[in-house]
Amino acid sequence: MTPDQYCQEKAAKSGSSFYYSFLFLPPEKRHAITALYAFCREIDDVVDECSDPAVARAKLAWWREEIGKVFSGNPEHPVGRALQSVASRHDLPVELFSEIMDGMEMDLDQARYPDFKSLQLYCYRVASVVGLLSAEIFGFENRKTLDYAHDLGIALQLTNIIRDVGEDARRNRIYLPMDEMAEYGVTASDILNSRPSENFDKLMAFQISRAKRYYEKAMHTLPDSDRQNQKPGLVMAAIYSALLDEIARNPGSVLKCKTSLTPIRKIWIAWKTWRRG
Numbered sequence: 408m409t410p411d412q413y414c415q416e417k418a419a420k421s422g423s424s425f426y427y428s429f430l431f432l433p434p435e436k437r438h439a440i441t442a443l444y445a446f447c448r449e450i451d452d453v454v455d456e457c458s459d460p461a462v463a464r465a466k467l468a469w470w471r472e473e474i475g476k477v478f479s480g481n482p483e484h485p486v487g488r489a490l491q492s493v494a495s496r497h498d499l500p501v502e503l504f505s506e507i508m509d510g511m512e513m514d515l516d517q518a519r520y521p522d523f524k525s526l527q528l529y530c531y532r533v534a535s536v537v538g539l540l541s542a543e544i545f546g547f548e549n550r551k552t553l554d555y556a557h558d559l560g561i562a563l564q565l566t567n568i569i570r571d572v573g574e575d576a577r578r579n580r581i582y583l584p585m586d587e588m589a590e591y592g593v594t595a596s597d598i599l600n601s602r603p604s605e606n607f608d609k610l611m612a613f614q615i616s617r618a619k620r621y622y623e624k625a626m627h628t629l630p631d632s633d634r635q636n637q638k639p640g641l642v643m644a645a646i647y648s649a650l651l652d653e654i655a656r657n658p659g660s661v662l663k664c665k666t667s668l669t670p671i672r673k674i675w676i677a678w679k680t681w682r683r684g
Contacts (some may be wrong), residue, residue, distance in 0.1 A: 411438050413485035414445035424650075427673045428642035431681045439497065439544045440639065442489035447507065447537060449486055454514045455578070463515055467508055474504045497543050506536045514580070519595070523584045523617075526568075527561070534567075535560030538640070545637055549630040552637060558628060559640050562621035566647045569614050569654060573601060573662040583614065603659030611658035615651050622648055638681055645680040646673055 408416075418426050418441050425444055429437050450470055457463035476482040477490050478501045493499065510532025520526040538560035542552055568575075568582040575582060576598050588594070591610035596602075622644050629637060646668065654666050668676075 408485070410485040410489035411442070414438075414442045414489045417445040417448050417486070424643060424646045424668075424673055427646065427670075427677045428639040430674075430677060432639060436544060438489075439493040440541060442486065442493050443537070443540055443544065445486045446490060446504075449484075450508060450511050454511050460515045464512070467512055471505070471508055474501065474508075477501075477504075493544070499540055499543055503536050503540055506532050510536070518580045520582060520584050522586045526582060526584055529582075530561045530564040531557070534564035538563075541640065542637065545639060547633045547636055549632055551628055551630050552633045555625045555629040555633075555637070556640065558621050558625035559644060562618050562625060563643060563647055565614065565618035565621060566651055569611065569618060570650065570661060570666055572598060572611075574665055576601070576662070583610065587613065598662065601662040603662055607662070608658045611661070612655070615655050615658075618651060619648070642677045642680045645676050649676060 415438075418429070423444075429440055429444075432440065450467065453463050453466045453470070457466065473482055473484055473487045474490075477487050477494055482488050482491055494501075510529055513529050513532070517529075520529070535557045538556035539553055542556040547553070572581075572583065579599070581588075581595055581598055583593075583598070585595075588598075588610060591613070592606040593604070593610050597604065597607060625640075626644065629640075634641070649672070650666065650668055653668070654661060660666060
């Protein structure tokens with residue numbers, strides 16, 4: 408199996424909406440963004456699947472060394488080998504890969520966020536930075552596109568947090584800001600024990616509203632000159648906005664199960680958004 412094939416299989420197996428946003432890209436850009444996504448999946452799996460934090464830290468340390476080899480040596484992992492040509496061709500900054508791993512490592516140190524400001528740093532590292540790297544791969548003319556990529560990353564990560572409230576709680580993680588939970592009368596115990604309530608629905612409505620504001624801000628910021636190149640992000644925004652609408656119909660459901668769109672609906676949204684441009 409070649410490095411590109413490994414990355415493709417990793418991306419396809421995830422079933423993530425990101426995979427659908429890559430479908431209509433030309434081969435070179437599709438291979439490049441798939442390698443970046445496969446890297447994110449690899450290190451995300453380290454944090455989510457390792458029950459021993461010490462083992463997870465050791466694996467993340469290995470990946471830090473591997474990224475060093477991507478930029479100045481001989482990477483060992485298929486994802487590292489796939490990334491080497493991508494990083495060189497698109498002049499990707501090594502420090503942004505370090506930022507992503509810093510974000511993943513936050514999950515080993517922090518299971519609660521006191522306020523939105525502290526959550527923003529996490530969202531920036533695990534999502535906005537990925538958006539910035541993606542923008543480099545897709546190409547842009549106007550540097551305002553990097554502001555779009557930053558805000559879109561925040562919006563996508565907030566959507567993930569909203570969707571995964573129950574799943575994260577089962578790992579003893581709560582990403583909803585604690586001060587906002589208190590304001591709406593929702594306790595950590597309510598979330599950890601999957602107790603839906605009117606207060607929880609109101610809290611989630613507030614979270615959904617904020618995520619939508621970030622989508623709107625990103626779309627408003629994206630220069631017209633770069634819309635064509637940045638179509639994959641527009642596809643992601645359309646799919647995730649549809650997901651938010653589904654969650655808004657029954658916010659309490661996120662405590663018990665993971666809301667998702669069917670593959671055929673994701674493909675339809677992706678195709679429709681890509682044609683519209």
